[in-house]
Amino acid sequence: MKLHLAAAFLLSSTTPLIAGPWTGQDLHDACQRTPSFVTGYVTGWVDKWSADNLSDLESSKVDGATRLCLSRNLSANQMTTAYCQYLAEHQDALSQSSDELLTKALGEAFPCQQ
Incomplete structure (x- = not known):
């Protein structure tokens, strides 16, 4: 029982617990506290986005109004850095949904080749 309580405490102290959809503010805060x-x-x-699009990641994609092209050569750290930087630079938009802001951040950081 003590082990379960310790694990629950550890998880609750490192993972943001948020009721409802996450906002840019939630992820901006996580960039500072728990980048992993x-x-x-x-x-x-x-992963979900690429499965939904069912084709090569290097192809041109449209997700909402943002054109999004991702290379297989991008690392998780590159994408995370781009997202956290975008959130820091667009603090007026942090009330928007975190996934909408992620689409914008990746589209801006890794634009489609013309």
């Missing part, structure tokens, strides 16, 4: 959480969030989002 943000890396997991970003890579999970990219």
Whole structure:
């Protein structure tokens, strides 16, 4: 029982517990406190996005109004750094959903080749 309580405490102290959809503010805060959480969030989002698009990641994609092209050569750290930097530079937009901001951040940081 003590082990389970210790594990629950450890998880609650390192992972943001948020009710409802995450905002840019939630992920901006996580960039400062738990960057590994943000890396997991970003890579999970990219995995889901690529599965939804069912084709080569290097192809041109459109996700909402943002044109998004991701190379297989991008590392999780590059994408996480781009996202955290975008959030820091667009603090007026932090009330928007975290996934919408991630789409914008990756589209800006890694634009499609013309």
